[in-house]
Amino acid sequence: MQLDHAEQTVLGSPWVTIVWNDPVNLMSYVSYVFRSYFGFSQKEANRRMMQVHSEGRAVVATGPREEMERHVEAMHDFGLWATLQKADE
Numbered sequence: 001m002q003l004d005h006a007e008q009t010v011l012g013s014p015w016v017t018i019v020w021n022d023p024v025n026l027m028s029y030v031s032y033v034f035r036s037y038f039g040f041s042q043k044e045a046n047r048r049m050m051q052v053h054s055e056g057r058a059v060v061a062t063g064p065r066e067e068m069e070r071h072v073e074a075m076h077d078f079g080l081w082a083t084l085q086k087a088d089e
Contacts (some may be wrong), residue, residue: 013086017061017071020081021052033078034060037071062087 019030027049033046038060051058060073060082069085075082 013088014062015058015068015084016087017059017068017075018057018083018085019048019052020083021056021074025080027053032059032076032078033080037078039073059065 017027030052031042031045031049033041034048038045040048048058048060054055060075061068072082072084
């Protein structure tokens with residue numbers, strides 16, 4: 001079965017996991033979560049944590065919707081605020 005270009009674009013569109021700033025979690029804890037869950041280096045985890053802190057949000061993962069849903073659920077399990085959305089929005 002062949003999919004036309006529009007169908008391929010919709011099915012193949014990447015999604016992102018976004019972690020949002022919150023008034024509860026310490027910056028060191030957010031960095032720890034990024035290192036332990038996503039496997040980021042200390043430097044990368046701190047960079048993204050500072051982005052969350054200063055800009056209010058950071059994209060922490062990109063991929064298929066189902067995978068991003070798992071990441072969002074995991075972030076919630078760690079007590080972080082996270083959502084997913086299409087990458088091009």
